[in-house]
Amino acid sequence: MELRFSESEITYWTDQYLIHQRDEEALREQQLVELIDIIQDRGHLIKEELYKIAYWKSPRRSKLVYDNSEESVIEITTSAFSSKDNDDKLNELTKLSGIGEPIASAILHFYDEGMYPILDIHALWASGLEWISRTTYPFWVEYVEFCRDLAVRNSVDMRTVDRALWRFSYDHPDKESVENLSNSIVNNWTDRRSKLEELKGGGSFSPELKAYIIGVTDKLCSLGMSLEECANILGMWSGTIIRWKNDRDE
Helix, strand or coil, X not given: CCCCXXXXXXXXXXXXXXXXXXXXXXXXXXXXXXXXHHHHHHCCCCHHHHHHHHHHHCHHHHHHHHHCCHHHHHHHHHHHHHCCCHHHHHXXXXXXXXXXXXXXXXXXXXXXXXXXXXXXXXXXXXXXXXXXXXXXXXXXXXXXXXXXXXXXXXXXXXXXXXHHHHHHHHCCCCCCCHHHCCHHHHHHHXXXXXXXXXXXXXXXXXXXXXXXXXXXXXXXXXXXXXXXXXHHHHHHHHHHHHHHHHHHHC
């Protein structure tokens, strides 16, 4: 793994994450943060807390959490937090209904006393991996060590690292090598994304889906279409695109 940007820019990209975070997103994240001491002192999650973090990471799948009994949530999260093995921690949490490896990593990220990154397509790409949908994460332990090294070497916490990785990737939607891009091109993408979000209502789509839509928009604009025409086309296609993306994420 190799970071796609300079380590000296970690705090810059974290600041960009916070600057562009919508109020409702910031509120949900703050609610998760406020539970850290409570959960760590207790040593496990309860079902309602599990739902909150599942919704934060993947709203579409979060209702599946309610298929778990309160007892199973307590038992499995206790076992995961008490384990000393990084693989076991992740795998134990996936025994819960609705909890795949990405949500399991988010649980560890916020509530385990160790330092754990979140498995997210944006953060993984910023760490040098390919931009592809995944169903398994055999590199989990390697990724944990990679992110821990980044955090320790730069005297920041894991939340700072995760925010920086996510925002850097989000600001480079076509996923080309940054070294080959001019500032004017990057600024053009930023302006185009802002305009499209204004046309489409901004919060309508997940971050991953937005990145895909921006890629489509870039292609359409290169054919001479206006942003308004792109927005109309994407409005017509949004159901198909969402189904496509959901199928890839399963």
